[in-house]
Amino acid sequence: MTGPPKARESGLTSCLCCHQLVRMPEGEESCRCPRCGGRVHTRQVGSLTLTWAFVITGAFLLVPANILPVMTVIYLGAGEPSTIISGVMQLYDSGLWGIALIVFVASIAVPVMKLVGLVLLLVQIQFRLPLIPLQAMQVYRVVSAIGRWSLLDLFMISILVALVDMGAIAEVAAGPGSTAFATVVVVTMLAARFFDPRLIWDAYDARREREDAVEGAVRNG
């Protein structure tokens, strides 16, 4: 019993840029889209490898991003560097719970959720674990959609650095943690970009075919 028809089995591939259906030359894995001129691949080249590389890099950099200070507020000559977490705690202590929640979600929860979500997808595909494709697609879509909001803290830092610039009275300076955090955000965005969701369905269909074959053998034997 064959599953739903896939473009790959018919020698066709959808261009990811303009969604034109392109006939793949015999034996080739990529060609040029006749409509928009972009390069079309049956599946994104090195999708799993690149995504793993970006995910691991992001996970490593998440440590300095949260340990090192991202911003220092100096007021009347006195000031302490603050990390992302201590910045959230300061907002919370000041009674600004809503803003603290926004910054916590954008700067701490979202990067962690992205990395965990991507690792789940990668592990399920690579080690052929049972997966529910629709749930995996939801994880992928959430990961793709929420990534950009992590830059909130960095934008705030760039705004404050220019805004609070009064010499000895008050000053805001960026810290080394912001560089690590910026890299984490970009790396996780690239990881989601290079992940090919069609691999989820490839893994699902391959697993189902194996189960059908085993079931057929049992029935015949």
Next chain:
Amino acid sequence: MEQAVQKKPEPWRRACHQCDLLLERAVAPLGQKLVCPRCNATLHRNGAHSIRYTAALSLTGLLLFIPSAALPLLHFSIFTFGAENTLFNGVQSLFGAGYIWLSSLVLFCSVLAPLGKFTLLAFISWGCGWEALDRPVANAVRWYHHLRDWAMLDVYMLGILVALVKMSDLGKMAVEPGLYCFAAMMLVSNLTTLSFDPYAVWARMARRRERPPAGEAAGGGS
């Protein structure tokens, strides 16, 4: 999923870009969207007058970019000392402090990507009316495809709001006219993303190739 009968003998086919499902006669009626029956991905949103809306909105965005970039957004003062920020001087301060990577990223996401997005969409929506520009328009659509995720005016706006609240107890914070232009530009940016339908551009160019007479080609629009 809704299907429509095509005039061509060969059925129009497409493949879902997220699960590779092969779909036949997959065309969305006007004003509706096409959803993959297998993975629920939105394949096509067939909006009315997509090209015209995109042309108007992208030009509006370009016009709003000028005051947004030139005018200050916020003003902050302690006692008699004051400072204000624009889109650029935060980037300059970070660059001067040695944070080259951080300042480049902020500059790209808050200035270059939105500006590039408006420029590309203006060129696409106006340029697809001329046959000589078919190849540059195709390249522009491809560039837009890569650039659209990096325009983050809405995240920047949220950053402004957080900065406002964070520093309001330290000194006096005031909103400048540039911020209103920036907010308007942010709204226009999101509306432009929603209104742009690349399929309408491809369809218009394909229709012109099918109908050689130049007189009718210019009139075609969606």
